[in-house]
Amino acid sequence: GGPHEPAGSSEGSWFAPTVLTGVTHEMRIMREEIFGPVLCVMTTHGEDEAIELANDSRFGLGASIWTLDPGRGDRIARRIQSGMVWINDHMYSHGACSCSWGGVKDSGLGRSHSKFGFYECVNIKHVSWEPSRTKNFWWHPYDGSLGRAMDASAKLLYGRDADKPEALRRGVRSYARLAQKMLRR
Known part of the structure; x- marks a missing residue:
């Protein structure tokens, strides 16, 4: 939550894996799309609020849901506005050519991978x-x-x-x- 310079941030153009706690939904780190090894942890009052906050973004590339209950994970995944949702995993599908890769809203322009990636390269008539x-x-x-x-x-x-x-x-x-x-x- 407070000012802190993570290890390695002053050297080169890389960022050390970082977990940020004490963040709020209004903070810039929670409102912008980031691709670094950064995990923001925020407490919510339940599943519905967590989904509402996750969807309250102009971005929607990928989301991870971590749970011991597969049915709950599936139910949450269907409510998340994202091009890809992984349950108890993260980004594995980027290496799976049969899985579509792309986002919704202002994220992941178009699709790559799978037959849907090929459709991005053609004009079907x-x-x-x-x-x-x-x-x-x-x-x-x-x-x-x-x-x-x-x-x-x-x-x-x-x-x-x-x-x-x-x-x-x-x-x-x-x-x-x-x-x-x-x-x-």
């Missing part, structure tokens, strides 16, 4: 052209058969089982009408 002997049913001119067919399809796919026979019965004519439209060029 879908180009489609499939000439068909039939007309696509979703093109003009529209009539009521398209709406009725879509309604019947939604009920057949996602409706209650009890409603499906009626949806099929009502949809048969609309499907036939759409098939006729598609075959006309």
